[in-house]
Amino acid sequence: MEDGGLRARKKLATREALSRAALRLALERGLENVRVEDIAAAAGVSPRTYNNYFSSREEAICALRSERADRIAAALRARPAGEPLRDAVITAMREYVGDQEPDKAAIQMMLSAPSLRGEFYKGVVALEAPLAEAIADRIGADPACDLRPRVLAAAVSGAVRVATHFWLRPGSTEPFSVLLGAALDELLT
Amino acid sequence: MEDGGLRARKKLATREALSRAALRLALERGLENVRVEDIAAAAGVSPRTYNNYFSSREEAICALRSERADRIAAALRARPAGEPLRDAVITAMREYVGDQEPDKAAIQMMLSAPSLRGEFYKGVVALEAPLAEAIADRIGADPACDLRPRVLAAAVSGAVRVATHFWLRPGSTEPFSVLLGAALDELLT
DNA sequence: CACATTATTGCGTGACACGCAAATATGTAT
DNA sequence: ATACATATTTGCGTGTCACGCAATAATGTG
Structure with a gap:
């Protein structure tokens, strides 16, 4: 076993x-x-x-897209302890994504076919739980009682979704990493 | 016609x-x-x-849950123009929800049955577009170019999801509006 | 090598989504 | 009011699918 x-x-x-x-x-x-x-x-x-x-x-x-969550959480745990929370989260996301371009045609399809969209979102939301747990560890919060880790994780996953949306716009040529960085920056302001 | x-x-x-x-x-x-x-x-x-x-x-x-988007956007447009953006958004959400308790059993079911979760998330994400548009109008941004409205809208919809999650926890008795308020407050810090 | 556990497979069944065309209901102009 | 155009509802047929069940094969263990 x-x-x-x-x-x-x-x-x-x-x-x-x-x-x-x-x-x-x-x-x-x-x-x-x-x-x-x-x-x-x-x-x-x-x-x-x-x-x-x-x-x-x-x-x-x-299914394949839904299994990247743990590595994101690991990237956050690798950030130095002194770093402010949001900077650490955002930097971890940036590091995780790096400059790999996802498969545009695949994501395009998943977001345009109604029957796939729901599954796709399930995968995106699944990123939040491990990320929220890593955040909770970092700020010493009880993930069962404190809303903050989950709200921040949800905001990050939302930023990923928005960046994806803009990255897919017809005619857009900017790399995903740039758009993701811009979207994550909006969380700091 | x-x-x-x-x-x-x-x-x-x-x-x-x-x-x-x-x-x-x-x-x-x-x-x-x-x-x-x-x-x-x-x-x-x-x-x-x-x-x-x-x-x-x-x-x-x-299907029914997926059709509340426009009223949220309207609530935002009704906020006074001088109010800071995030306060306006958050207050609008609070006003919209009021103190109505959603049907706990229904949402419980939609989130626990895998085949329903995707559809449920589609409904939640659908809230973002009209909200983002109202935000864009308010700050005079072009919703096609500026990430900010959509990132903020996505963060709000994430907060709604997180509040829902805590509201459903077994044993939790707090009204949804209180949890939603707490979750939205985390976006201000 | 024998045995327990777990995965794979074939078959049968009930259910479902949708194309198509006929029938019905609704809107409109005379 | 009547006739005509348009939109909606319905029944039927078809191909597909998810899954329970029981038999078979593969794998791990003593």
């Missing part, structure tokens, strides 16, 4: 293979033209197995 | 009847035990008509 056992790793691998296949196929053919059967085949498992991992195409397509 | 015509009003009425029926049935019987057929019957239309209005049970159940 260990986490690093062959079993657990294989499960993660199939989950990832399924999700990658789902996203790739949706981008290639359009969301409407992807059968569950195709996703399963592309990942080398039976359709029934696909449904053991995900209970909807939407969930499969958005 | 008018907005106030009999046609348009009847359409809105059926839409609302369907959504109310869907929510009521889901609360009474649990989400799993609600057939599309039941919702349509409770609203007095055919199942096929139900599907002309909504393309999933989840959409029908969460």
